[in-house]
Amino acid sequence: xxxxxxxxxxxxxxxxxxxxxxxxxxxxxxxxxxxxxxxxxxxxxxxxxxxxxxxxxxxxxxxxxxxxxxxxxxxxxxxxxxxxxxxxxxxxxxxxxxxxxxxxxxxxxxxxxxxxxxxxxxxxxxxxxxxxxxxxxxxxxxxxxxxxxxxxxxxxxxxxxxxxxxxxxxxxxxxxxxxxxxxxxxxxxxxxxxxxxxxxxxxxxxxxxxxxxxxxxxxxxxxxxxxxxxxxxxxxxxxxxxxxxxxxxxxxxxxxxxxxxxxxxxxxxxxxxxxxxxxxxxxxxxxxxxxxxxxxxxxxxxxxxxxxxxxxxxxxxxxxxxxxxxxxxxxxxxxxxxxxxxxxxxxxxxxxxxxxxxxxxxxxxxxxxxxxxxxxxxxxxxxxxxxxxxxxxxxxxx
Amino acid sequence: xxxxxxxxxxxxxxxxxxxxxxxxxxxxxxxxxxxxxxxxxxxxxxxxxxxxxxxxxxxxxxxxxxxxxxxxxxxxxxxxxxxxxxxxxxxxxxxxxxxxxxxxxxxxxxxxxxxxxxxxxxxxxxxxxxxxxxxxxxxxxxxxxxxxxxxxxxxxxxxxxxxxxxxxxxxxxxxxxxxxxxxxxxxxxxxxxxxxxxxxxxxxxxxxxxxxxxxxxxxxxxxxxxxxxxxxxxxxxxxxxxxxxxxxxxxxxxxxxxxxxxxxxxxxxxxxxxxxxxxxxxxxx
Numbered sequence: 001x002x003x004x005x006x007x008x009x010x011x012x013x014x015x016x017x018x019x020x021x022x023x024x025x026x027x028x029x030x031x032x033x034x035x036x037x038x039x040x041x042x043x044x045x046x047x048x049x050x051x052x053x054x055x056x057x058x059x060x061x062x063x064x065x066x067x068x069x070x071x072x073x074x075x076x077x078x079x080x081x082x083x084x085x086x087x088x089x090x091x092x093x094x095x096x097x098x099x100x101x102x103x104x105x106x107x108x109x110x111x112x113x114x115x116x117x118x119x120x121x122x123x124x125x126x127x128x129x130x131x132x133x134x135x136x137x138x139x140x141x142x143x144x145x146x147x148x149x150x151x152x153x154x155x156x157x158x159x160x161x162x163x164x165x166x167x168x169x170x171x172x173x174x175x176x177x178x179x180x181x182x183x184x185x186x187x188x189x190x191x192x193x194x195x196x197x198x199x200x201x202x203x204x205x206x207x208x209x210x211x212x213x214x215x216x217x218x219x220x221x222x223x224x225x226x227x228x229x230x231x232x233x234x235x236x237x238x239x240x241x242x243x244x245x246x247x248x249x250x251x252x253x254x255x256x257x258x259x260x261x262x263x264x265x266x267x268x269x270x271x272x273x274x275x276x277x278x279x280x281x282x283x284x285x286x287x288x289x290x291x292x293x294x295x296x297x298x299x300x301x302x303x304x305x306x307x308x309x310x311x312x313x314x315x316x317x318x319x320x321x322x323x324x325x326x327x328x329x330x331x332x333x334x335x336x337x338x339x340x341x342x343x344x345x346x347x348x349x350x351x352x353x354x355x356x357x358x359x360x361x362x363x364x365x366x367x368x369x370x371x372x373x374x375x376x377x378x379x380x381x382x383x384x385x386x387x388x389x390x391x392x393x394x395x396x397x398x
Numbered sequence: 399x400x401x402x403x404x405x406x407x408x409x410x411x412x413x414x415x416x417x418x419x420x421x422x423x424x425x426x427x428x429x430x431x432x433x434x435x436x437x438x439x440x441x442x443x444x445x446x447x448x449x450x451x452x453x454x455x456x457x458x459x460x461x462x463x464x465x466x467x468x469x470x471x472x473x474x475x476x477x478x479x480x481x482x483x484x485x486x487x488x489x490x491x492x493x494x495x496x497x498x499x500x501x502x503x504x505x506x507x508x509x510x511x512x513x514x515x516x517x518x519x520x521x522x523x524x525x526x527x528x529x530x531x532x533x534x535x536x537x538x539x540x541x542x543x544x545x546x547x548x549x550x551x552x553x554x555x556x557x558x559x560x561x562x563x564x565x566x567x568x569x570x571x572x573x574x575x576x577x578x579x580x581x582x583x584x585x586x587x588x589x590x591x592x593x594x595x596x597x598x599x600x601x602x603x604x605x606x607x608x609x610x611x612x613x614x615x616x617x618x619x620x621x622x623x624x625x626x627x628x629x630x631x632x633x634x635x636x637x638x639x640x641x642x643x644x645x646x647x648x649x650x651x652x653x654x655x656x657x658x659x660x661x662x663x664x665x666x667x668x669x670x671x672x673x674x675x676x677x678x679x680x681x682x683x
Contacts (some may be wrong), residue, residue, distance in 0.1 A: 042511070205652035210612045212602040213406045216647040219399075237515030237604050263515045269604065323480055 033076035034069075036061075036328060036333055037096030037126075039107030039117070044084025046071035050109045050315035053131070053324030054079075057106065059309060060328040070336045075328065078102060082113050089113035090120060097124040103340045104128065106327045111137065118146050120214040127345040129330070131323050138369045145346050147369045149327055149362060151377045155370075156258065156282050157190040160230060160376040163280060164256050165197050167379075167395035170227035172202040176217060177232040178209035186258075194230075202226040209235050215245045222251060231257045240269030247275035255279045262390060264315075276383035280393040283380035284372075286360055287319045289391045302358045303387065318388035322359035330355060330362060330384070403644045409533040409602060411640020412540035415437070416595035418624065418632035419543065420588045426564035428484060430492035433673025434475045435592050436614025438468055438610035440607060442596020443518055444511050450519045457521050464597050465590045472589025475499060476582055477514075500610065506548050507607045515608075518600030528666030534602035539598035543591055544633050557665040559586060564627065616643075619663050625673035635674065 026324060029371040038057060040050035061077045069075060078100050080092035089108045096102045097120070105121055105128040108114045114132040122143040130137070131150035138148050151159075164170050175191050177183030184206050191204055202224035207217055221229060231242050239261050246253065248271075261281035270276055287299045295303065303321060306313060311321070331345075333355070338348035352371070355362040362371040380390035420435040445467055451619035479499040483491040522531050550557035562570040563580050571577045593619075596609070603609050619639050624631025642662065646655040666674070 027595050207652050210603070210606075210608060211647065211655075212410065212604075213402075213647065214650055215402060215646065219648075220651055237606060240515075267518075268517050269515060360447070 011143060013041075015090040031073070033074045034340055035076045035078055035100060036331055037093075037102035037105045037107075038077050038079045039082050039089055039092055039105065039113070040109050040324075041080065041097075041113065042079075042081040043086040043395075044082075047084055048316070049320055050082075050084075052320030053109055053317065055088075055306075055311050056324030056326075057322035057328055059306070059311060059321075060325045060332075064332050070332050075332065077328070082108055082110070084110060086113045086116040090116045093117045093120045097121065097126050102126065103335070103342075104331050104345055106130070106134070106331065118143050118196060122146060124128055125342050127342050127349070129327055129349075131327075140367055140369055145342060147349050147364055147371060149330070149357070149360070149371050150323060151372045152283075152370050153186065153189070153262075155372065155374055155377045157186070157193055157373060159282060159379060160256050160258075161190065161194050161197055161199075163286060163379040163393060163395070164228045164230065164254075165194070165199055167393075168228055168240075168254055168256070170254070171198070172200045172225045172227045174203035174224070174226035174229045175201060175202065175205075175220035176221075176229065176233070177206045178235050178238045179206050180209055180233070183233045183235075190230070190232065191391040205275065207238075209233070209238050212241070213245075214238075214241045215248065218242070218245045218249060218251070222249070222253075226253060229253055229255045231255065231261070234258065234260050236260055236265035237269060240266050240370065243275045244269075244271045246274060252278060256379060258282055262380065262385065264385075266382075275382070279382040280379040281382045281390075283378055283390050284319050284360055285376045285378045285392070285396075286358065287322050287389055288378065288380050289384070289386070289389055291392065291396075293391075295389060298356070298358050299389070303389075319359055321388070322357070326357035326359050326362070330357065339355075399648055403641065403648060405529075405533045406602075407641035407644035408637055409536045409599070409640070410487055410643065411637035412536040412611070413595050413599035413603070414616045414620055414639050415540050415633045415636025415638075416536075416543060416591055417613050417621030418636050419629050420592035420595065421451070421618060421621045422629050423547075423584055423588040423591060423623075423629050424472075424480075424581075427560065427581045428476070428480050429487060429567075430480050430484065430496075432480055432492065432496040432585075432588075432622070433614055434471075434479070434496050434503075435588070435609045435617050437503050438589055438592025439596035439599075439613040439617065440504065440610035441471065441507065442468065442593035443448070443603055443605045443609060444507055444516075444596075444599040444607065444637075445593070446598075446600050447516050447518050448511070450521075451517065451605075458520070462598060464593050468589035468591075468593025469586040470589070471503070472585040472587070472592070473582055475589070476585035481578075481581075486509055493610060497670045500614070504607055504610045511605070511607060513607060515604040515606035518603075518605050520601065532599075535562070536595075536598040536602070539594055540633065540636075543594065544629060547629055549582070556583070558579075560577045616659075619659070623666055623673050628673070631673060 041047045041208050042050050061075050065074050082089040105126055107130055108117050111132040111134040114130050114137055127145040129147045129149050133153045133156055134154045173194055175187055177187040178270045191201055203221040203226055231239055233239055244249045259282045261279055286296050289295055334345050334348045338344040350366045352362055352364045360372040366369055379393040381393055384391035417435050417439050424432040442464055445464045446460055449455045449463050479495040480492055483495050524531055553562055559575050559580055563577055567577055620632040620636035624635035643659050646658040650658055
């Protein structure tokens with residue numbers, strides 16, 4: 001049978017018309033799974049956060065799918081282990097957006113990886129939500145589809161400064177960091193905030209992170225009359241040396257700072273358990289034990305579900321799992337209420353108010369894509385870890 | 399303050415001196431500076447914590463295994479990173495090859511062990527405060543090593559063979575000395591000394607992969623100040639460096655303490671490039 005040019009042209013025109021009209025697309029979309037691209041670091045040096053959050057994320061997706069999915073559509077979680085490597089995160093983002101055609105990206109979970117991945121997501125027009133603290137990661141003009149479901153570094157600093165000045169009533173403060181990038185930037189950023197709040201900086205310095213003896217620095221702080229020490233570092237060795245030096249000097253000054261102060265790595269390096277007394281680290285109100293020793297109802301219920309699902313809590317923190325759990329739940333709620341297009345997801349998030357996460361209450365506006373409210377970033381007692389959660393630091397009330 | 403400067407300074411200085419001696423032992427056998435000395439020190443701490451703390455081995459067994467691992471790594475260093483570049487030693491390719499090998503091991507350690515510092519076990523429950531074992535164990539290890547090396551080099555045949563190789567490898571070979579095997583033995587010995595440095599200083603420096611770069615640099619300072627290949631010079635310069643560093647911690651503090659050490663190092667090298675105890679080398683023309 002011969003095919004004429006006219007027949008070919010007519011057939012092509014009909015095909016093009018049917019594609020353009022989208023006649024077949026609603027049927028496909030109705031059954032199509034909702035694809036969430038998830039970028040945790042499950043291996044490598046920065047993987048502890050990713051491992052914890054991954055447990056929460058997997059649980060949330062399982063719960064949603066077991067309940068029938070979203071409007072009958074299952075969630076397909078497409079996980080790519082970034083291996084704590086920004087290059088791998090970038091490659092994974094490209095694959096998720098171009099080949100897998102994900103509807104939304106959850107992660108990466110480390111700031112270094114997110115710094116590299118955010119511009120790519122913005123370029124490809126895919127909404128992303130991440131839990132990384134570096135302030136510059138959120139910029140509504142440059143990255144209008146990027147949202148944060150965790151605090152910023154400035155919120156962390158404000159919470160610690162508030163605790164030192166308003167709760168502990170210390171006025172003379174020693175601020176110390178190691179010589180690594182995070183610490184030098186943080187000390188430089190937080191000292192002006194302290195001064196704005198009326199504090200006197202009794203000591204300010206950055207010290208070699210490998211310096212085995214920090215006693216000289218603490219002697220200087222004591223001589224300057226410091227009433228609180230604020231160490232900013234993610235180096236557990238550095239933080240433990242500060243606690244050890246304070247203990248050897250029998251100085252009962254409070255130590256107030258970043259979450260690593262309450263980590264198992266810091267604990268392992270303490271010379272005596274009592275050197276962890278009066279050490280307060282950042283945490284989140286909705287996942288801390290209150291004065292009555294109880295978790296808020298939502299967190300207690302969540303932890304019971306974790307236990308029922310036999311999800312290991314021994315090597316991780318409740319707030320990591322809760323944060324990992326909240327993200328797919330928020331995404332599911334969004335798609336259920338608004339649809340799965342990038343514009344619908346972004347538009348819904350831009351108006352999100354008081355969304356009740358386990359980890360934090362989420363609020364976004366078109367001008368503000370940092371979701372965690374200031375008053376939910378608190379300080380906890382570093383030595384009070386029990387079943388993945390900490391006691392609120394003294395002064396927050398029951 | 400003075401007691402703290404002396405105890406901490408001498409202890410850290412002893413570790414630096416041991417790393418300096420590690421450089422020297424490798425240099426004497428090959429005329430190449432192997433920048434794996436810091437790696438050996440770092441591994442001494444990490445492997446010590448692994449064997450004793452995590453695997454629960456007795457201290458003596460842990461120490462023996464650490465030293466054995468150090469010796470094996472010393473031998474591997476000679477085979478992989480030094481021997482292939484000895485023929486063109488004037489191009490100083492050993493700097494790259496040994497640094498690359500050390501970085502490889504450091505990255506492997508970071509992946510397997512983790513990037514956070516881990517505790518190093520308390521070896522002997524003796525001493526408190528400024529007489530704590532973490533101060534005197536490095537000093538004792540350093541003293542034993544220096545005396546042992548003096549005995550080896552001055553009183554034993556194999557030690558004299560080491561010296562002969564170090565002095566003139568061509569002449570030593572002409573006399574029938576097995577140069578390659580002696581060089582391997584020297585690198586194994588350096589491995590033992592380097593890992594001992596990290597093991598002895600483990601309680602102060604912790605089991606941390608990042609100690610490699612610090613030990614590489616601060617261990618090189620005693621070599622440069624004490625004279626290349628001069629173990630006594632490295633001992634004195636290492637102890638002085640530790641004391642100076644600790645005094646700077648107290649007097650200047652913060653990041654400026656490190657700057658003070660670098661400044662003194664540069665000034666001394668400008669004034670006396672061969673180091674305090676080194677002799678100007680005569681060049682054959």
